[in-house]
Amino acid sequence: MARRRAERIDDVTLKIPRPLYERLRQVIEGTGFHSVTEFCVYVLRDLAASQTPTPDHDRLTTEEVAAIRGRLRALGYLED
Amino acid sequence: MTKVMILGLDCAEPSLVLERWRHELPVLSGLMDKGAHGRLTSVIPPITVPAWSCMMSSRTPGDLGVYGFRNRSDHSYDGLFIANSTAIREPRLWDLATRAGKPSIVLGVPGTYPPRPLNGVMVSCFLTPSTESQFTFPPILKREVEEVVGEYLFDVRDFRTDDKDYLLRQVYEMTDRRFRLAEHLLETKPWELFAMVEMGPDRMYHGFWKLMDPEHRKHEPDNPFQSAILDYHKHLDRLMGRLLAHADEKTAVLVVSDHGGKRMDGGIRVNEWLRREGLLATLRDPEEAVPLREAGIDWSRTVAWGEGGYYSRIFLNVAGREPEGIVSPEDYERVRGGLAERLAAIPDENGDPLDTRVYLPEQVYEQANGVPPDLIVHFGDLYWRSVGTVGGREGVHTFENDTGPDDANHAQEGLFVLVAPGVHPGPREGARLLDVAPTVLELMGLDVPASMRGTSLLSAGVA
Numbered sequence: 001m002a003r004r005r006a007e008r009i010d011d012v013t014l015k016i017p018r019p020l021y022e023r024l025r026q027v028i029e030g031t032g033f034h035s036v037t038e039f040c041v042y043v044l045r046d047l048a049a050s051q052t053p054t055p056d057h058d059r060l061t062t063e064e065v066a067a068i069r070g071r072l073r074a075l076g077y078l079e080d
Numbered sequence: 081m082t083k084v085m086i087l088g089l090d091c092a093e094p095s096l097v098l099e100r101w102r103h104e105l106p107v108l109s110g111l112m113d114k115g116a117h118g119r120l121t122s123v124i125p126p127i128t129v130p131a132w133s134c135m136m137s138s139r140t141p142g143d144l145g146v147y148g149f150r151n152r153s154d155h156s157y158d159g160l161f162i163a164n165s166t167a168i169r170e171p172r173l174w175d176l177a178t179r180a181g182k183p184s185i186v187l188g189v190p191g192t193y194p195p196r197p198l199n200g201v202m203v204s205c206f207l208t209p210s211t212e213s214q215f216t217f218p219p220i221l222k223r224e225v226e227e228v229v230g231e232y233l234f235d236v237r238d239f240r241t242d243d244k245d246y247l248l249r250q251v252y253e254m255t256d257r258r259f260r261l262a263e264h265l266l267e268t269k270p271w272e273l274f275a276m277v278e279m280g281p282d283r284m285y286h287g288f289w290k291l292m293d294p295e296h297r298k299h300e301p302d303n304p305f306q307s308a309i310l311d312y313h314k315h316l317d318r319l320m321g322r323l324l325a326h327a328d329e330k331t332a333v334l335v336v337s338d339h340g341g342k343r344m345d346g347g348i349r350v351n352e353w354l355r356r357e358g359l360l361a362t363l364r365d366p367e368e369a370v371p372l373r374e375a376g377i378d379w380s381r382t383v384a385w386g387e388g389g390y391y392s393r394i395f396l397n398v399a400g401r402e403p404e405g406i407v408s409p410e411d412y413e414r415v416r417g418g419l420a421e422r423l424a425a426i427p428d429e430n431g432d433p434l435d436t437r438v439y440l441p442e443q444v445y446e447q448a449n450g451v452p453p454d455l456i457v458h459f460g461d462l463y464w465r466s467v468g469t470v471g472g473r474e475g476v477h478t479f480e481n482d483t484g485p486d487d488a489n490h491a492q493e494g495l496f497v498l499v500a501p502g503v504h505p506g507p508r509e510g511a512r513l514l515d516v517a518p519t520v521l522e523l524m525g526l527d528v529p530a531s532m533r534g535t536s537l538l539s540a541g542v543a
Contacts (some may be wrong), residue, residue: 032178064209079388
């Protein structure tokens with residue numbers, strides 16, 4: 001088996017649950033991030049700076065859909 | 081390797097902004113003196129969603145499988161979805177910048193709610209449900225937005241109001257807060273790509289066009305709002321000037337609109353027309369005009385139905401495709417072709433021809449993903465809108481619209497002004513909305529993906 005690229009001496013390994021890893025893989029799909037690791041480093045740096053947890057929002061609730069439909073109706077794009 | 085600042089003005093009309101009012105807009109006029117400028121042919125349909133996503137990805141509505149705000153998710157009769165950022169599967173400019181390690185600021189670009197991760201910051205678009213929603217990336221940015229502008233306004237709160245003073249105040253307040261936030265982001269965040277879209281021009285045209293344009297059927301002479309749209313553009317011009325302070329000589333500046341605007345002459349009640357032609361059967365014959373679904377549809381006797389909006393989408397009820405389809409697949413092309421001809425021949429209320437354009441998806445898109453409409457109709461070259469209601473006393477033509485403002489419709493051509501190192505000033509022809517993303521990538525020194533439909537205006541010699 002080919003030896004993996006040596007890790008930089010200042011890097012450490014973080015372990016995260018596999019379901020979370022899979023979720024993050026989906027989150028970055030189609031974006032410019034090459035890997036979950038790259039994305040995690042970016043997000044964690046930001047969080048560390050702000051000390052605020054990141055809420056998970058990806059799906060629209062019924063209320064959100066209703067709000068958007070209402071706006072599109074008012075703008076004349078939807079009629080029902 | 082150039083930084084690029086994109087200032088998007090939803091609906092900004094070239095005949096007004098680049099021509100009639102050019103010399104009343106000193107900032108834009110100054111950019112025109114220094115840069116290439118002209119009309120920018122939009123996609124079909126020329127509608128905010130999907131047009132901005134098409135511009136930012138250089139992919140057609142067919143590629144994206146997004147044909148408007150609301151799309152069929154399958155061939156059932158009620159499987160519909162409203163397109164948001166998760167529907168856009170193709171990389172947009174900031175995704176490509178992220179891949180190259182370049183930071184972006186993305187503000188209010190339609191098709192960005194819910195916001196997706198990027199290298200940089202994003203504040204989502206006018207289809208964000210409310211400020212309760214998570215509308216920024218990274219999420220912590222939301223608090224900063226509120227600190228800078230208070231409540232951020234994604235759109236005008238109450239567009240249906242007849243109180244034009246109130247509408248005007250709302251548009252100005254929305255625009256001012258967005259530009260204040262834009263200045264803050266430019267001052268505090270690193271960027272190599274800045275992309276911002278202001279919805280104000282679109283809202284102003286839809287709400288005030290008849291008060292400006294003596295050719296509008298409902299124009300009211302001597303009204304106090306005759307210069308409201310021009311005044312708004314002057315205001316916008318001043319605000320743009322403040323953002324340009326953040327663009328040095330090496331920064332490319334691109335002012336663009338996703339489509340233009342034009343007066344609206346009236347509406348064609350497309351489902352009422354289909355009903356009268358015997359192509360659509362309703363379960364009830366309502367005394368008042370109601371949305372088609374409220375009247376109930378007898379699918380066993382329905383050949384086709386349509387969607388209302390600024391343009392029309394027509395769907396055929398095809399056997400084996402729709403649940404209760406009656407048009408046999410063998411007859412599909414004949415029926416569709418005949419319907420296209422009849423739609424194109426609908427005259428105006430006096431019997432004079434309308435310059436209606438009927439498009440087949442396979443003729444305007446190289447590929448048509450998702451569930452495309454069977455026909456796309458621009459009534460009266462977009463001087464007329466499509467109205468989906470049935471019943472009531474009105475005939476096929478309507479001049480009253482209780483479902484939305486009816487002052488203006490969209491025009492096929494938007495505008496662009498490009499100031500960049502090496503770009504010679506002067507008017508240009510032949511630029512397309514799909515050319516924007518490749519142009520920006522070339523300016524930034526990034527590779528243009530082969531899948532993009534457009535061509536860099538620089539490489540093509542247009543700019």
